[in-house]
Amino acid sequence: MGASTALDLDAQLMLRVKDGDGASFGLLLEKHRSPVIHFLYRMVQNHAISEELAQEVFLRVYKSRNTYEPTAKFTTWLFRIATHLALNWLRDGKNERKQERLDDDLDGRPRLQVSDRKPSVEQSMVYKVKLDEVRSAVASLPEKQRAAVLMHKYHEMEYSQIAKVLNCSESAVKSLLFRAYESLRSSLAHMA
Amino acid sequence: MICPIENDDVELLLAYCSGKVTDPESAQVKLHVVRCPECASFVQLQRAVWNALDVWEPTPVTSDFDRRLYARIAEADREPWYARMFDFVRPVFDQPALPLVAATVIIVAGFFFDQKQVISTTPSQPAAIRVSVTEAEQVERTLDDIQMLHQFDSDAQEAEKPSKSM
Numbered sequence: 001m002g003a004s005t006a007l008d009l010d011a012q013l014m015l016r017v018k019d020g021d022g023a024s025f026g027l028l029l030e031k032h033r034s035p036v037i038h039f040l041y042r043m044v045q046n047h048a049i050s051e052e053l054a055q056e057v058f059l060r061v062y063k064s065r066n067t068y069e070p071t072a073k074f075t076t077w078l079f080r081i082a083t084h085l086a087l088n089w090l091r092d093g094k095n096e097r098k099q100e101r102l103d104d105d106l107d108g109r110p111r112l113q114v115s116d117r118k119p120s121v122e123q124s125m126v127y128k129v130k131l132d133e134v135r136s137a138v139a140s141l142p143e144k145q146r147a148a149v150l151m152h153k154y155h156e157m158e159y160s161q162i163a164k165v166l167n168c169s170e171s172a173v174k175s176l177l178f179r180a181y182e183s184l185r186s187s188l189a190h191m192a
Numbered sequence: 193m194i195c196p197i198e199n200d201d202v203e204l205l206l207a208y209c210s211g212k213v214t215d216p217e218s219a220q221v222k223l224h225v226v227r228c229p230e231c232a233s234f235v236q237l238q239r240a241v242w243n244a245l246d247v248w249e250p251t252p253v254t255s256d257f258d259r260r261l262y263a264r265i266a267e268a269d270r271e272p273w274y275a276r277m278f279d280f281v282r283p284v285f286d287q288p289a290l291p292l293v294a295a296t297v298i299i300v301a302g303f304f305f306d307q308k309q310v311i312s313t314t315p316s317q318p319a320a321i322r323v324s325v326t327e328a329e330q331v332e333r334t335l336d337d338i339q340m341l342h343q344f345d346s347d348a349q350e351a352e353k354p355s356k357s358m
Contacts, residue, residue, distance in 0.1 A: 027199070029258065029261070033253060033257065034250075037250070037253050037257075038250035041250050041251060042248070042250065047251050047331075051253070051257060054257075055257070055260060055261050055264060058261055058266050059261065059265060059268060062265050062268070063268060130244065130247050131247055131248060132242070134244050134245060134247055134333055135248065137244075138245075138248075141337060145311070151247050152210075153210070154245075174203055176301075177206065178202060178203070178206070181206060181238065181241060183286045184241045184245075185237040185238060185240075185241055188240060188241050188244045189237055189240065191240050191241075191243075191244045
């Protein structure tokens with residue numbers, strides 16, 4: 001029993017993909033598509049780029065199927081690939097993309113659902129201002145702090161898992177999160 | 193309860209604000225926050241951050257995401273074997289430190305190559321010394337020879353003198 005039961009379901013699915021089961025890859029894609037794209041979207045703040053990077057993530061997962069070994073949680077491995085690609089993309093040309101990122105796809109985002117009724121113009125404007133502030137505050141964080149906050153806040157990952165994704169110690173993650181939230185408290189204090 | 197800020201345990205307050213503490217811990221922090229203005233201020237600001245981040249909803253995934261991905265997978269499956277081989281080594285090339293490592297290897301290799309050249313040229317120095325030593329011996333021998341010839345010459349002259357006088 002031991003080792004195989006200790007494996008998480010995703011790792012078991014991935015082992016089936018390794019054995020040539022394409023349907024298991026479909027299940028993994030179905031389960032992790034949105035979290036990966038949403039993480040990448042918040043990292044790079046560009047919808048088209050986030051989907052492009054997510055495609056690369058899943059393509060790498062598929063291509064690595066033959067060498068896959070369930071040494072860590074599947075999501076840790078998946079987010080490690082995603083983070084690596086996002087950080088590379090940001091480092092490759094962040095100066096050129098900085099402006100584009102913040103102006104990107106504001107019309108394509110989901111609107112705030114205050115009630116069942118359509119939000120008023122005023123509500124939409126307030127929401128837009130708030131959202132822009134949040135996006136700017138997150139974008140101004142150093143890349144690793146940003147990744148740590150996004151994994152902690154939106155994906156509810158433990159410090160140990162974030163540490164594995166970012167390839168650093170748990171105490172380093174605590175320090176990253178402390179500094180990141182400190183910056184956010186300072187930049188978003190007026191929203192209290 | 194010891195004040196988390198004074199105790200350098202802000203992590204507990206962060207966990208409390210994100211609802212990641214156990215019920216007894218939560219009750220303890222809640223009680224402390226009521227009495228500690230510093231922690232109360234921290235919790236208020238952190239909760240504001242937490243709520244502000246909730247505003248940021250992600251955009252929906254485009255409907256043809258899977259179709260595009262499977263098209264790329266099919267394309268990848270058609271790749272020749274050498275292109276697939278590159279996928280195994282790609283993670284190595286993706287490392288941000290790789291250019292630094294490569295540069296270090298080149299510099300170290302260059303240094304060793306240079307050292308090797310120095311080593312290969314160093315034997316010429318004893319050879320040069322040897323040459324100069326040999327040259328000195330030759331000069332000494334030549335001087336000896338000259339001195340000897342000079343001696344012969346003087347002996348010959350001495351021998352000729354009586355015959356001329358006769």
